[in-house]
Amino acid sequence: MNLHMGLDVGSTTVKVVVTDELFNTIYSIYIRHKSDVRATVKKVLTDLYHKFGDLSLTMNVTGSGGMFLEDILGVDFVQEVIAETRAIRKFIPQTDVLIELGGEDSKITYLSGSVEQRMNSICAGGTGAFIDQMAALLDTDAAGLNDLSKAYKKIYPIASRCGVFAKTDIQALMNQGASREDIAISVFQSVVNQTISNLACGRPIRGNVTFLGGPLHFLSSLRDRFVETLGEDENNFYIPDDAEVYVAKGAAILSSENSKPVDLKDLITRLENAKEVNLEMTKRLDPLFESLDDYEDFKIRHKTDKVKYRDLATYQGPIYVGLDAGSTTSKMVWLSEDNEILLDDYRMNLGRPLEVVISMLKEGFAKKNPKAYIASSGICGYGEDFIKNALHIDNGEVETIAHYRAAKFFDPDVDFILDIGGQDMKAMHIRDGIIDSIQLNEACSSGCGSFLSTFAASVSMDVKEFQQRAIMSKEPADLGSRCTVFMNSKVKQAQKEGSEVEDIAAGLCYSVIKNAIQKVIKVRDPKSLGKNIVVQGGTFYGDAILRAFEKISGRDVTRPEIAGLMGAMGMALIAKDKSTGSSNMAGQSVLENFSYSQKSARCGRCTNNCALVINTFADGRRFITGNRCERGAGIKLDKKKDDLNMYKYKYKLLFDRKTLGDGARFGRVGIPRVLNIYEDYPFWHKFFDSLGFDIILSSDSDRKIYEKGIATISSETACYPAKLVHGHMEDLIDKKPDLIFYPGVFYAYKQFDAAKNQMNCPVVSGYPDVIKNNVDRLSELRFLNPYLSFESEEIIKKRLVEVFEGYTHAGNILRKKEIENAVSLAWEAEQAYHDQIRKKGKEIIDHVRAHDLNAIVLAGRPYHIDPEVNHGIADLIESMDIPVLSEDAIAYNVKDLTKELRVLDQWSYHARLYRASKYVAENDNFELIQLNSFGCGLDAVTTDQVEELLKSHGKVYTLLKIDEISNLGAVKIRLRSLLEALDQKKREGISFKTNPSDFVYENTEFTKEMKLEGYTILAPQMAREHFRIMENAFKAFGFNIEFLDTIDEDVIDTGLKYVNNDSCYPSITVVGQLIHAVKSGKYDTDKLALLMTQTGGACRASNYVGYIRKGLKDAGFPDLPVIALSAQGIETNEGFDLVRFKNIPLLKQAIRSILLGDLINRVSNATRPYEIELGSVNDLKEAWINKLSAEIGTMKTKRYRQVIQEIVKDFEDLPVCNKEIPKAGIVGEILVKFLPEANNHLQDVLEAEGAEVVMPDLTDFLMYCMKNSELKRDLYGKSAATARMGRLGIKLIEANRKPIRKALRESERFTEPLYIDDIADLAEEVTSLGNQAGEGWLLAGEMVELIHQGSPNIVCIQPFGCLPNHITGKGVMKKIRESYPEANIVAIDYDPGASEVNQVNRVKLMMSAARDKIKVK
Secondary structure, eight states: OOEEEEEEEOSSEEEEEEEOTTOOEEEEEEEEOTTOHHHHHHHHHHHHHHHHOSOEEEEEEESTTOHHHHHHHTOEEOOHHHHHHHHHHHHOTTOSEEEEEOSSOEEEEEOSSSOEEEEOOSOOOSSHHHHHHHHHHTTSOHHHHHHHHTTOOOOOOOOOSOHHHHHHHHHHHHHTTOOHHHHHHHHHHHHHHHHIIIIITTOOOOSEEEEESHHHHHOHHHHHHHHHHHOSSSOEEEOOTTGGGHHHHHHHHHHHHHOOOEEHHHHHHHHHHOOOOOSSOOOBOOOSOSSHHHHHHHHHHTOOOOOOBOOTTTOOEEEEEEEEEOSSEEEEEEEOTTSOEEEEEEEEOTTOHHHHHHHHHHHHHHHSOTTEEEEEEEEESTTHHHHHHHHTOSEEOOHHHHHHHHHHHHOTTOOEEEEEOSSOEEEEEEETTEEEEEEEOOSSSOOSHHHHHHHHHHTTOOHHHHHHHHHHOSSOBOOOSSOHHHHHHHHHHHHHTTOOHHHHHHHHHHHHHHIIIIIISOOSSGGGGOSSEEEESGGGGSHHHHHHHHHHHOOOOBOOTTGGGHHHHHHHHHHHHTOOSOOOSOOHHHHHTOOEEEEEEEOOSSTTOOEEEEEEETTSOEEEESOSSSTTTTOOOOGGGGGGBHHHHHHHHHHOOOOOOTTOTTOEEEEOOOTTHHHHHHHHHHHHHHHTOEEEEOOOOOHHHHHHTGGGOOOTTSOHHHHHHHHHHHHHHHTOOSEEEOOEEEEOOOOOTTOSOOBOOHHHHHHHHHHHHHOGGGGGSEEEOOEEEOSOHHHHHHHHHHHHTTOEETTEEOOHHHHHHHHHHHHHHHHHHHHHHHHHHHHHHHHHHHTTOOEEEEEOOGGGGSHHHHTTHHHHHHHTTOOEEEHHHHHTTSOOOOSOOSSOOOBHHHHHHHHHHHHHHHOTTEEEEEEEETTOSTHHHHHHHHHHHHHTTTOOOEEEEESSOOOOHHHHHHHHHHHHHHHHHHHHTOOOOOOGGGGOOOOOOOOHHHHHTTOEEEEOOSOHHHHHHHHHHHHHTTOOEEEOOOOSHHHHHHHHHHSOTTSOHHHHHHHHHHHHHHHTSSSOGGGEEEEEEOOOOSSGGGGHHHHHHHHHHHTTOTTSOEEEEOTTOSSOOTTSOTTSGGGHHHHHHHHHHHHHHHHHHHHHHHHGGGBSSTTHHHHHHHHHHHHHHHHGGGOOHHHHHHHHHHHHHHHHHSOBOOOOOOEEEEEESHHHHHOGGGGTTHHHHHHHTTOEEEOOOSHHHHHHHHHHHHHHHHHHOOOHHHHHHHHHHHHHHHHHHHHHHHHHHHSSSOOOOOOHHHHHHHHHTTSOTTOOSTTHHHHHHHHHHHHHTTOOEEEEEEETTOHHHHHHTHHHHHHHHHHOTTOEEEEEEEOTTOOHHHHHHHHHHHHHHHHHHHHHO
16 A cells, blocks of 8 residues: 655644555644754654554645655655645645645745635734744633633734734733733634734735635634624535645645655664754854853852842831733732831733732731731832722832832932833833933833743743753854744754754844844943942843843843842832821721622723723722723813813814815815825815815724724734725725826935935835726726825826816816816915914913923924824823824924935925924923834934934933834833933933934045045945945945945844844845944044945935944944945045046946846856756856956946857857746846845855746946936926936946847847836836836836736845835735736845744745746746
């Protein structure tokens, strides 16, 4: 009998299926591998051997952990999606859509229509491991979560973007008293939302749907949520009995088709004898301790002798009770009169903080001497409000103040505190006895204590044991410092490479500290942390974490013995400070009989419509949780305060406008309340109103609106305001207007003369296109999304005439004159709106000054006034009796900036932010809080600049990251701490001393003399072949330029250290290369300059120059000249002016270098996969690059033409074989595309998978920039002269490209590139040519070009969170797939913390589909 076996090694489990020749399963097993893959596989195979003897069978291995077993076992690897699809086609052939959830991955495969396979990318919360993590929070496992969920009454919204966010939401629900049953079902619902929004990316899930994988097999409630969400009316759902091993089953079937039989005994022997294999070397770090002696010294050094204990049973006198009801644990300390600890307690909350506190207190009372009494009590932490009310605790205090009070007890001179708790990380800088700035981890970078405990649990240990193992590590694994989910992937990777638990534990300790230092505190140099550092929080109980902190920061620190009880200790000390001698806290008898009941309600007093939990205590008192402001709690707000809340004022002023109603002659126009409409609605309202349209707005934003649009979101990393657009469009379509109007506004109007430009962010300007390409229901009605510029009244007038002239409805026609008149009125209405903001702002500013109040400027974007986006933060501030201003209300009332900013001041909404920050910095009554939507790439630029402006005048900078998450716990801590610091400064009359020159950037110009003196000019690497040739062209003209070549872990680490951590991978690479080189000691820094291009475009790349200057200053080299090279002449350097007449020959040689680099890449890529002699193509390529580098400086036109012919001929003459293989194209962000280190050597991976790689030319990017000058003239009314120059540039390049085109056309094997105008025509099929941020429409055009050239397999690569890519990369894929069913596109994000396993897996998946297509032919 022929037997077939499939072995599926996943991220958390191993599955084996053995079938007979008819594919009936005769044996199967599903077992968790607890990270020890090799031992588990050996055990499984040995068990099989004992059961059946030495079988001979065919075998395939699959799964994310299966790759390395391919070599060890000598059997074929098949991609898991291919395997499961094979099994489905065999057993459930009617399946249209397949949904599979695994331990750490989720997949959707569409089997009908155009076959498509989707797999989660880097940021992947809702999977099996995520469910395990959430279950652990509720002190149960996945099966327990399933049982709990069956008794649910209510589903809460839980952020489904990532595990860490969800944790924060769940924590908040637990602390507000939500039932565990409701939380359990809400977790499952969030997994469903995550899967649909992240993987479906706009393609509906319809028809026969089959569920596979462990979580969907074992958890019936999860299946039920999927069924209910997708709807049973038009869909049928299937779940096979053996869903959890289906992938292994598919691998078994595939092995029968293409593999030779092997003996089971041989497999076991191979496994036993296998050497260590490495897929990708995880970097190793220094061990935490060199030896046991080293560890013993460390322990002696960390005794503080400050903590004294006393026996509670014998103590008589006053007791001071301190409670800290934290996010995951509750802590309690009882102090004596002499500050001795009488009792301490530390327990997990397990979702019931109040009950836990009561049981701790009851035990304390039971042990207490009758002659001791409670003199005062205090509480801080997440559960403060609820428990303080329930138990009549005397004092409540914000936890940061409590932590500072305790730290001061251990070190009176403390000036820096780092607290790493279960759920949060806090860093506090103390100046003159005041908490001067507080950083809390944003909801994203959690991964704190609970992160370690989750990992410890996954290897069946507790945290203590896990940290002890870390101490033993000889080679800790470097796991990066990104968010938890990224690190999860890195840990998987290290496990697969055979890292021991010790190495992973030590690596995680390093990662937690790196996370704290780089992401939370954002410190470039650990020396700036302060002189007296106290570390605390339960996580620091472990010696491994403490040692990791010392190793990374190079500082000696104080760790109190009660590190995890510091909040409670601080509250006990505060209770003692404030004691009146007697306490109101609930006594023993009240605690014994304590009871309360809960019921749910909705507040309904504003658009937030908060979900409230009404807690009623036994004595009839009520306490309401869940409300974001005071109204829900039944407290009457002072209506007059509304007048001092600019956010409320603006929302009303913006949208409360009369409309024409039913009789409008042009029918009803629908406008969504989204993004740029929050800026321009007064214009559009007046425009349509005066033309005779009735205007309908989409409904106010809320969670339901968001969920309405979740299925059409094309990019899971877009910001929340962008994701909301999808729901608003669905809402508008339901209202059935005659027309939906949502314009793309590239340029806003210029409000400040000193601003360099007035662009909108790429997401704001490009999102109408995403909507057009992804919301199918728009085909039901008329949709207009013209690309426009508000730069002047004349420009928009001309453009709107183009759009609307001849528009008809019910026999009425719009004429040019009417449109022009409407624009004039609309322009005035927009001005009037901004004037009213200015007036109202002035009124509040005057009021604040007259009454000497503190006011907060809540600075964000226009759309941050949407209560669903800001989650009622403005109301929260208002409820604290503080006036709230918006950034524009300030900016319109102050003088323009007189000094240059470090960053390029080019975005319209941010120009106001900078001016408001400058005003706040210089005025005592105002503080600024910056709102930042999670995933907002531009804020990686703005936040550092705003912080510099504020700190230059001794102000506190507070940044609040907001997303779909609506838990305001962390926000409240920040606000209360900020207010406490302000009050203390006022009370004690302290003003912080600063040195404004610390924040001044002098741009040193690169002079002619510097050139003549032979200064070395360093430039970052991007496209090696091109730059190697070009370097010598520059040298021949007297520029001593060097393109850096090293990009390794150290360079990336340097980049992470000197660039804002929210910034994109290319900026980290660029800054890392330059600063690493400057600091290397290889160059004379007195004769050194740096060079960087500056596009002046709307994406972040224009600000790399600012990043470099900040990095240089932080690294101690503020005077190095940075040459910013731009076609627009944004900055000038007389020593490096390429457009001067005498430099034209150099410009020509530079262009030719790029053209020759493109040619060499083109011909070598098209030849390498077919070479007969391995390595011959690369040898020839290398020889030609060396030859061209040597000749380029003096190369005349005749020789230029000659070398082109010779290159093409040499590559044509190489011996090649004739075979049909798939072609795979690479498109994407320019640096990630051309730099192998930035894309994990994608080209090599594709070629190893049997592809011929096609890479569009670098020249096309230059042409695209020139072509844009023409498009800007046509769409945005920009200069005609610039457009003519652009066309001239295109002609010049094409003149030099002509001989290349000729040589390629005449060759047998090579193809010539398309002309830029033709690429633009192809792009226009799928996107607007108004999209000009980053690679803009070129990216879309190149994808279509590749399909036309026979490369339908395309990897679209971008840095994680790249803004333009949301629009013209991920945003156009659905449209391309519809127009070109053969398109096989995968989008891959790159980031320093990304897991290569995941990336390779997705490339393998794409290539597997590509090979199948060739077989079918």
